[in-house]
Amino acid sequence: MLNMGGPSTVAETHDFLKNLFSDHDLIPLPFQRILAPLIAKRRTPRIEAQYEEIGGGSPILKYTQLQGEGMAKLLDELHPQTAPHKSYVAFRYARPLAEETARQMKADGVKRAVAFSQYPQYSCSTTGSSLNDLYRRGKSGQFGSDVEWSVIDRWGTHSGFIEAVTQRVAAALAKFPASTRADTVILFSAHSLPMSIVNRGDPYVLEVSASVAAVMEQLGHSNSYRLVWQSQVGPSAWMGMQTSEALKGLARLGKKQVVLVPIAFTSDHIETLYELDLEYSKEAREHGIEVHRAESLNDSPVFVRALSNIVAEHLRGCESGRGNVSVQLKLRCPGCTTATCGQQKAWFERGGR
Numbered sequence: 039m040l041n042m043g044g045p046s047t048v049a050e051t052h053d054f055l056k057n058l059f060s061d062h063d064l065i066p067l068p069f070q071r072i073l074a075p076l077i078a079k080r081r082t083p084r085i086e087a088q089y090e091e092i093g094g095g096s097p098i099l100k101y102t103q104l105q106g107e108g109m110a111k112l113l114d115e116l117h118p119q120t121a122p123h124k125s126y127v128a129f130r131y132a133r134p135l136a137e138e139t140a141r142q143m144k145a146d147g148v149k150r151a152v153a154f155s156q157y158p159q160y161s162c163s164t165t166g167s168s169l170n171d172l173y174r175r176g177k178s179g180q181f182g183s184d185v186e187w188s189v190i191d192r193w194g195t196h197s198g199f200i201e202a203v204t205q206r207v208a209a210a211l212a213k214f215p216a217s218t219r220a221d222t223v224i225l226f227s228a229h230s231l232p233m234s235i236v237n238r239g240d241p242y243v244l245e246v247s248a249s250v251a252a253v254m255e256q257l258g259h260s261n262s263y264r265l266v267w268q269s270q271v272g273p274s275a276w277m278g279m280q281t282s283e284a285l286k287g288l289a290r291l292g293k294k295q296v297v298l299v300p301i302a303f304t305s306d307h308i309e310t311l312y313e314l315d316l317e318y319s320k321e322a323r324e325h326g327i328e329v330h331r332a333e334s335l336n337d338s339p340v341f342v343r344a345l346s347n348i349v350a351e352h353l354r355g356c357e358s359g360r361g362n363v364s365v366q367l368k369l370r371c372p373g374c375t376t377a378t379c380g381q382q383k384a385w386f387e388r389g390g391r
Contacts, residue, residue, distance in 0.1 A: 039106050040168040041156040043129025044096025044307045048089050050132060052082045057131040063167035063376075065271065066234060085308075092311040099134075101305035101336045102127050102156065105345060108337075112346035117353050120150070128168070136171050140180040148182065152349060153189045153386070158199055159228075159249060159302055160192040161242035162371060163235050166379060173382035176390050187390030188362035190352050194249040198344025203249075203301065204256040205340060206332040210297045211261070213330045222295040223262050223288055225281065226250045227318075228302035229309060230267035233275040238373030241366070243277060249301055265301075268318075269309055282318050289325035296322060299332040304341065306334045362389050 045054040055078035059065055067073050089095055106125025114121040124146070128139040143151065153172055155165040169189065175181065193199060207224065214222050228246045236243055250265050266284040270276040279287075281298075288296060298318065300310050314331050322329045335341040356362060363386050370379055385391070 039102055039125055039127050039154050039156050040165065040172070041098065041102060041127075041129055041305075042164065042307075043132035044098045045089060045132050046099050047095045048086050050095070051086045051089055052078060054132045055081055055085060057135075061130065061167055063170060064163045066232065088308060088312045091316060092308065096132070096307045097311075098305045098307040099127065099129070099132075101334075104337050105305070105342055108339075108342035109345040109349065112343060113349055116346055116350040120353055123349075128172070130164075130168050130171065136168075136175055137180065140175050143185075144180065144182040148185060150186050151181070151188075151390075152352065153187060154345075154349065155189075155191050156304060157302065158192065158194040158196075158304065159242055159245035160194075160366070161231060161235070162240050162374070162376075162379065163231060163242075165191055166382075169386065170378050170382050173378070173385050177385065185390055187386055188352065188356050189364070189367060189386050190348060191364055191367045192245060193348050194245045195252045196344060196348055198340065198347050200249070200252045200256055202335050202338050202341040202344055203253050203299070203332070205338070206335065207253060207257065207297060207299055210299075210330040210332040214295050214328070218295060220261065221293075222297055223264070223293050224254075224257075224297045224299060225284060225288075226253075226263065226265045226299045226301040227268050227281045227314065228265065228300075229269045230276045230278070230280070233277060236277055239371035241371075246302055253299075253301070261297075268313055281314075282321055285318060285322045285327060285329075286325060289322070289327050294327060296327050296329050297332055298329060300334055304335045306336060310334050361387065363387050 045051045056075055059074035059077045060070060062070055106127065110123040110125045113123040126139050126143055127134055128136040153169060155168065157164045176187065211219055211222060231240065231242055247265060254263055264284060266279055266281045267277045268281040270280060298314050300314060303310055319329045368383055368387060
């Protein structure tokens, strides 16, 4: 189960930030080896304070482990021919990092592995970065010898995922009076990307939009809605408009009720618990808007079943000869110049050989 991760304790914040800013796939910086540690050191005190405000760390590891345990149990029933199943977590920037997970899998004697991205929508900067990391470690033998790999790289329009999100949005809408509920604006908020990544042909914006469209279809287009973007870092151009600016704009237009939906995040972490719940919601209230946030999927039974169905469908596809990776994963971004990206895709297509 691949994800960005987050520091489980405040003390882990600096290492998390240093790993994040060192990743050229996510945040392309000039002189990255020099700048990344400096940026991390400068930002650490402020981000530590934010983690203190949300309870002393990110809960994303707790929820990922709960999701994985539930998924593996259901998989034993859904796809018994590959049972028993076991979930592992490999975060990109926080513990457990892929290096630690590789040691555990090797010690367990794993011979068949599915790299399951926990980002519903694909981006080279998120899923792609995690797969590059697995490829480098797999090629060097860190997972052991003769491990057969396959990849689940995107699932942003899977019916189970859409159902789980729709339930959360409907529950948030229900907090408004029935008489004014139809006037509520639904703001889907996703982690933004640098425009340098978007402009080279990264599919993330398209895939997040597809998730939004699917949820609104399930809701019967009951409300007006927009897709907005959060978590911009640094002075370079990023995908917009930003969530905070959208809330100010809606207030200017006279809108009084908003549901915030973390459409690209499945588990709570700092982007939901601090940015959406504390920062943006406070700004909205100051502008006269009542805000309710759709809960993250976290330990939703509907979502856990969706994860197990996604893996079961994937395993059946591998058995029927559909290949180890999706057709989309095989295609590099038209503007991609990263050699590792092409090598990684070919390696996983060959089953990790």
